[in-house]
Amino acid sequence: MFLLCAVKVPEAVSDMLTSEFHHPETVQRLNAVLKFHTLWRFRYQKSFSARAVSRSHQRAEHILKNLQQEEEKKRLGREASLITAIPITQEACYEPTCTPNSEPEEEVEEVTNLASRRLSVSPSCTSSTSHRNYSFRRGSVWSVRSAVSAEDEEHTTEHTPNHHVPQPPQAVFPACICAAVLPIVHLMEDGEVREDGVAVSAVAQQVLWNCLIEDPSTVLRHFLEKLTISNRQVGLIMYFVRTPCEWGMDAISATLTFLWEVVGYVEGLFFKDLKQTMKKEQCEVKLLVTASMPGTKTLVVHGQNECDIPTQLPVHEDTQFEALLKECLEFFNIPESQSTHYFLMDKRWNLIHYNKTYVRDIYPFRRSVSPQLNLVHMHPEKGQELIQKQVFTRKLEEVGRVLFLISLTQKIPTAHKQSHVSMLQEDLLRLPSFPRSAIDAEFSLFSDPQGIRKEGFPLLGIFSWPTGKELFGLDTLQKSLWIQLLEEMFLGMPSEFPWGDEIMLFLNVFNGALILHPEDSALLRQYAATVINSAVHFNHLFSLSGYQWILPTMLQ
Numbered sequence: 001m002f003l004l005c006a007v008k009v010p011e012a013v014s015d016m017l018t019s020e021f022h023h024p025e026t027v028q029r030l031n032a033v034l035k036f037h038t039l040w041r042f043r044y045q046k047s048f049s050a051r052a053v054s055r056s057h058q059r060a061e062h063i064l065k066n067l068q069q070e071e072e073k074k075r076l077g078r079e080a081s082l083i084t085a086i087p088i089t090q091e092a093c094y095e096p097t098c099t100p101n102s103e104p105e106e107e108v109e110e111v112t113n114l115a116s117r118r119l120s121v122s123p124s125c126t127s128s129t130s131h132r133n134y135s136f137r138r139g140s141v142w143s144v145r146s147a148v149s150a151e152d153e154e155h156t157t158e159h160t161p162n163h164h165v166p167q168p169p170q171a172v173f174p175a176c177i178c179a180a181v182l183p184i185v186h187l188m189e190d191g192e193v194r195e196d197g198v199a200v201s202a203v204a205q206q207v208l209w210n211c212l213i214e215d216p217s218t219v220l221r222h223f224l225e226k227l228t229i230s231n232r233q234v235g236l237i238m239y240f241v242r243t244p245c246e247w248g249m250d251a252i253s254a255t256l257t258f259l260w261e262v263v264g265y266v267e268g269l270f271f272k273d274l275k276q277t278m279k280k281e282q283c284e285v286k287l288l289v290t291a292s293m294p295g296t297k298t299l300v301v302h303g304q305n306e307c308d309i310p311t312q313l314p315v316h317e318d319t320q321f322e323a324l325l326k327e328c329l330e331f332f333n334i335p336e337s338q339s340t341h342y343f344l345m346d347k348r349w350n351l352i353h354y355n356k357t358y359v360r361d362i363y364p365f366r367r368s369v370s371p372q373l374n375l376v377h378m379h380p381e382k383g384q385e386l387i388q389k390q391v392f393t394r395k396l397e398e399v400g401r402v403l404f405l406i407s408l409t410q411k412i413p414t415a416h417k418q419s420h421v422s423m424l425q426e427d428l429l430r431l432p433s434f435p436r437s438a439i440d441a442e443f444s445l446f447s448d449p450q451g452i453r454k455e456g457f458p459l460l461g462i463f464s465w466p467t468g469k470e471l472f473g474l475d476t477l478q479k480s481l482w483i484q485l486l487e488e489m490f491l492g493m494p495s496e497f498p499w500g501d502e503i504m505l506f507l508n509v510f511n512g513a514l515i516l517h518p519e520d521s522a523l524l525r526q527y528a529a530t531v532i533n534s535a536v537h538f539n540h541l542f543s544l545s546g547y548q549w550i551l552p553t554m555l556q
Contacts, residue, residue: 002039003172010176017176021183026192030200033187036180037207043173043218173218181219184208233259234287241283244349249393252286256400263404264411271408271420275427285364289401290427295360301328301373302347308332312370315359317432322355328375343383347372352386356442361433388445388471395474398437402481409488421492428506435505438482439512446472479513480523486510487530491537499541504549511553 006013020032187204194200211219233255240248263269278284284291295315301324302310311331313324321344329339344353348371353362363371378386405424412420428434446468486506514527531550535542 003043003174003177006174006177007172010174013174014176014179017180018183021180021187026194026200029187029190029192030194030198030203033184033200033203033207036177036184037210039177040173040207040211040214178218181208181211233262237286238281238283241286246350249349249351249390249397253393253396253400256287256397256404260400260403260407264407269408270412270416271405271423274408286397287401287404289398289405290424290431292427292431293364295358296363296365296371298370299324299359299363299373300370301331301344301375303332303375304377315363317360319359320355321353321357321359324359324373325355332375340380341377341383343376343378343387345374345376347374352376352383352390354387354391354442354445356444358433361437384445388468391442391445392471392474395471395478399474399478399481402478402485406481406485406488409485409492417492418494421489424489425493429502435509435512438509439479439516441475441516442471446475476517476520476523479517480526482509483513483523483526483530487533490534493537495537495539497538499538503541507549511550514553515556 002013017032017036020035021029023029023032184204184207188201188208190200190204192200208219236255237252237259240252275284275288275290278287278291285293295317297315299313299315300310301313302308311328313327315324325339325342325344328344329336329342334342345351346353353373409417409420409424431437486509490506510527510530513523517523531554535547
C-alpha cells in the first residue's frame with residue numbers, strides 16, 4: 001500500500017520519509033532505515049505489473065491458443081491409431097530396452113489379432129497367412145512405436161510455447177522512495193546507539209550495502225536521473241549565464257566537466273543543430289569551443305570612489321586588459337609606482353581579470369550594452385591568488401568544452417561524421433582566437449604567491465585555491481586535449497582533402513604544445529602518435545611538403 005501511495009502522492013510520501021530520517025529520536029531514525037529495507041525487499045509486486053493489452057492483442061492470443069489445441073488433438077489421434085495396411089521396413093538397428101515381463105507385449109499382440117480378425121472378410125487363413133499377418137502386425141506395432149517417438153520429438157520441438165514464458169515481475173520502486181537513499185547515506189555518519197547497542201550508522205551501512213549488491217541501478221536511479229539528463233545540465237549552464245553570481249563561473253565549469261560524459265550517449269544530437277540552438281539561446285560561448293562571437297566595442301570602468309566619473313574605453317580585436325588598466329590609471333591620476341596594487345574586476349560577476357587576457361575572449365558583443373568594470377585596490381599577492389583562481393576556472397571551462405566536442409565527434413554516426421568534421425574545420429578557421437586560444441599559457445601564474453592563507457574552492461571538489469603547480473598541470477591537459485580533438489578531426493576527413501596553407505593553423509597547435517611542454521613525456525608520446533597518424537592519413541600531402549611544417553619543431 002505504501003508503494004502504491006508513493007506512485008499516487010509522491011510529495012506526501014517524500015515528506016513522510018524525510019521527517020522519519022531526521023527524527024530527533026535514535027530509535028525512530030533506525031526504524032526508518034529498517035522500513036526502507038522492508039520496502040526494498042517487497043519491491044517485486046506482481047499485482048502492480050499490469051500490462052496494457054489491447055483487444056486485438058487478446059484476440060490474436062485467443063486464436064493462437066485454439067490453433068495449438070487443434071494441433072494437439074491431431075497429434076493425439078495419430079498416436080492412438082495403428083497402421084496395418086502399409087509396407088513396413090524394419091530399421092537396421094534399434095536400442096533394446098529391458099522389460100521385466102512380457103505380459104504387456106502379449107496383451108498388445110492379442111488385441112492386435114482380435115482387431116485384424118474383426119476387419120478381415122476373407123475365409124479362414126492358413127498357417128502361412130497367419131504367419132504373414134503376424135509379421136505384419138509385429139511390424140506395425142514396432143513402426144507405430146517408432147513413429148510415435150519420432151512425432152513426439154517433432155512436436156516437442158515445434159510446440160514449445162515460447163510466447164507463453166512467464167515474465168518475472170518488474171520492480172516497483174518509485175522515484176520518491178529512491179530519493180531516500182541520500183538521507184540514508186547521511187545516516188551512515190550517525191554515531192548514536194540504540195538501547196540494545198545497535199548503531200544507526202551500522203544499520204544504514206548494512207542496508208545500503210545490501211541494496212547496492214542486489215540492484216545498483218535502482219538504488220542510484222535518483223542520482224542518475226538528475227545527473228545524466230543533458231537538457232538539465234545545459235539548462236543549468238544557461239541559468240548561470242543569464243543569472244550572474246559570484247560562484248556562477250565555478251558552477252558552469254563544474255557542470256561542463258561532467259556534461260561531456262553524458263553527451264556521447266544522447267541519440268540524434270548533431271553539432272549543427274546544437275550550434276543553432278545554443279546561438280539562439282545566447283549561450284554558445286559557454287558551451288562550444290568553436291563559438292565565433294564578435295567582441296565588445298566599448299568598456300565602462302568605474303573608479304574607487306562612487307563620486308568618480310566613470311570612463312568609457314574603446315576595445316579592439318587585439319586589446320588586452322593590461323592596456324585598459326594603464327589607461328584607467330592615467331585617467332584616475334594614480335601614480336605608476338602603485339600600479340601593481342590595482343586590478344580590474346567585473347562589476348556584475350565580481351571576478352578579477354588577468355592582464356594578459358584578451359577582452360574579446362571574455363566579453364562578446366551585445367547591442368547597446370557595455371560591460372561595467374571596477375578599478376579595485378588590492379595587495380599584489382592577494383590579487384595574484386585571485387587571478388590564479390579565475391584563470392584556473394576559465395581553463396577548466398575550456399577543458400570541458402573541448403571534451404564535449406571530442407565526445408560528440410567520437411560518438412557521431414559514421415554516415416554523418418564527414419559533414420560534422422567539415423563543419424568543425426570551417427568553424428575553427430573562422431574563429432579569430434584560433435589557434436591562439438589553444439596554445440596560450442599563463443607562465444607568470446605558475447609560481448605560488450606567499451603569505452596568503454588559502455580559503456576554499458568547494459564547487460570543483462577542491463578545498464583550497466589552485467596553486468601554480470595545479471594550474472600548470474591543467475594547462476598541460478588542455479594542450480593534450482586540443483591535440484586529441486584535432487586528431488579526431490583529421491582522421492574523420494577524406495585522405496584526398498584539398499588542403500592549402502590553412503593546415504598550418506592546425507599544425508601550429510601540435511608544434512605549440514610541444515614547445516610549451518617538451519618535458520612532459522605523455523604529451524610527447526601523444527604528439528608523436530598524432531603526427532604519425534596524420535602523416536599516414538594524408539600521405540599525399542605530407543609526401544610533398546608536410547614534413548617541413550613539423551620536423552623543425554621536433555628537431556628543436
